Amino acid sequence: MMWPRQFLEDLFSLFNEKKQEVVLMRSYDWLAGKAEGDIDLLVRLDMRVSVIESVEEFANREKWQIVYKDKDANHTHIVLFQGDESAIRSVHLDVQHYLGRKGFYYSSIEQVTHCTRKENHIRIQDGVDEIYALLLHVLLDKDKVKPFYRDVITKFNSGDLERKLEKELGKNQARAIVQWKEAGLPDSDLEPLKKKLRLRLKGRYLRNRLVPRLHKVRRVSRYLTSSKGVLIAALGPDGSGKSTVVEGIEQTLSLGAYPIQVVYMGKRDTFLPTSHLIRWYFKRKKMKKGNRSSEPEIHDLPVENKKNSFSSKIIEILGLTNWFLEQWARYLVEIRPVLAQGGVVLCDRFIYDLADRNRGSVVYSKLFLKFLVTFFPVPNSTYFFWESPEVLYERKKENTIARNEFLIENYRAILSQIPNSAEVRTNIPPENIINKVSIEVANKMASRW
Numbered sequence: 001m002m003w004p005r006q007f008l009e010d011l012f013s014l015f016n017e018k019k020q021e022v023v024l025m026r027s028y029d030w031l032a033g034k035a036e037g038d039i040d041l042l043v044r045l046d047m048r049v050s051v052i053e054s055v056e057e058f059a060n061r062e063k064w065q066i067v068y069k070d071k072d073a074n075h076t077h078i079v080l081f082q083g084d085e086s087a088i089r090s091v092h093l094d095v096q097h098y099l100g101r102k103g104f105y106y107s108s109i110e111q112v113t114h115c116t117r118k119e120n121h122i123r124i125q126d127g128v129d130e131i132y133a134l135l136l137h138v139l140l141d142k143d144k145v146k147p148f149y150r151d152v153i154t155k156f157n158s159g160d161l162e163r164k165l166e167k168e169l170g171k172n173q174a175r176a177i178v179q180w181k182e183a184g185l186p187d188s189d190l191e192p193l194k195k196k197l198r199l200r201l202k203g204r205y206l207r208n209r210l211v212p213r214l215h216k217v218r219r220v221s222r223y224l225t226s227s228k229g230v231l232i233a234a235l236g237p238d239g240s241g242k243s244t245v246v247e248g249i250e251q252t253l254s255l256g257a258y259p260i261q262v263v264y265m266g267k268r269d270t271f272l273p274t275s276h277l278i279r280w281y282f283k284r285k286k287m288k289k290g291n292r293s294s295e296p297e298i299h300d301l302p303v304e305n306k307k308n309s310f311s312s313k314i315i316e317i318l319g320l321t322n323w324f325l326e327q328w329a330r331y332l333v334e335i336r337p338v339l340a341q342g343g344v345v346l347c348d349r350f351i352y353d354l355a356d357r358n359r360g361s362v363v364y365s366k367l368f369l370k371f372l373v374t375f376f377p378v379p380n381s382t383y384f385f386w387e388s389p390e391v392l393y394e395r396k397k398e399n400t401i402a403r404n405e406f407l408i409e410n411y412r413a414i415l416s417q418i419p420n421s422a423e424v425r426t427n428i429p430p431e432n433i434i435n436k437v438s439i440e441v442a443n444k445m446a447s448r449w
Contacts, residue, residue: 229339259343
């Protein structure tokens with residue numbers, strides 16, 4: 001038996017042993033032995049705490065790490081992680097006590113639990129109740145109909161389904177949905193049906209007029225007050241493999257379905273209007289000189305053109321100030337929301353790249369680096385990816401060997417001033433590095449819960 005199916009059977013054996021009425025919702029891939037998507041569990045509100053305790057007991061017994069927990073009015077998300085450098089597994093459990101999304105209610109547990117059956121310890125929905133819940137899930141939660149959902153729904157008896165829909169939603173709504181089913185659930189009709197269904201459910205359930213708004217307020221308040229996530233920074237010269245590793249870690253940890261995001265923090269992209277203006281200025285300046293192919297510097301003058309005059313220092317400080325504000329804007333808009341949800345942010349490059357000791361100005365000194373560490377959020381872990389200068393040159397041919405030697409020494413000087421930093425040499429297969437760093441990130445996640 002494949003491990004996803006075995007995982008479900010073992011978990012439900014514990015629920016049954018404790019006489020907890022837990023219903024598995026829709027998780028067809030996991031029933032088929034494939035670890036895809038999350039596992040939706042429906043429980044009564046008065047049993048939610050005890051079920052979560054059972055999950056924690058199961059994780060401890062089977063040696064799974066809990067790397068993520070998040071709770072709102074209806075959902076409790078728990079992500080379990082297990083693995084070593086050869087293989088990684090993760091499971092996302094979504095424990096809920098009614099069927100709904102973002103505070104919008106469409107079905108109670110009583111409408112589900114009265115019609116269930118057991119399949120090798122696993123309690124699942126049966127009959128028309130399963131198709132009804134699946135239909136509402138598709139109509140209210142999805143932008144497109146999954147092929148598997150389409151296959152399951154279209155094969156079900158239309159007469160039984162229409163009677164169920166009439167009872168729950170009324171005759172007109174029922175007929176429209178059955179006609180959509182008989183037409184093969186075309187995606188083009190999904191949005192109009194969704195709007196009508198939401199209006200119907202708003203009229204039927206008073207809470208659907210108020211709770212979704214409260215849900216948004218709660219998410220904003222959590223953004224302002226909570227920060228249980230993990231921030232990872234990846235530094236290194238061009239060709240060191242940091243982007244490859246960062247993308248690989250994202251793909252590996254995304255299996256757990258908790259919030260994870262890669263944010264590029266270099267100068268290739270600009271965020272603030274002032275940054276766009278500076279880029280335009282330097283591009284125009286270089287074009288006047290006939291240098292149309294070079295990528296313009298965004299926030300400061302090229303190193304070789306720096307002067308010790310008072311005006312050049314002012315221009316440099318203004319450019320650095322803009323870059324500092326640029327990084328803060330990215331942090332507040334792209335990074336902070338993910339950290340507030342307890343997720344992982346992987347930064348490809350970081351603000352520390354500004355601390356280049358090869359520049360002539362005094363602002364590129366240890367004091368400047370101290371300023372960055374003090375007045376910008378410090379990552380939970382900073383990784384310096386590197387390889388020999390010759391290999392870096394062969395990989396990218398963007399810097400000379402001498403420049404690569406300097407960059408390696410410079411990054412090491414930076415890391416000596418930054419807590420929780422580590423060197424990673426990329427002379428081994430990328431998948432080994434990705435698994436190793438992913439496990440370290442998961443350990444940091446687990447330490448927060």
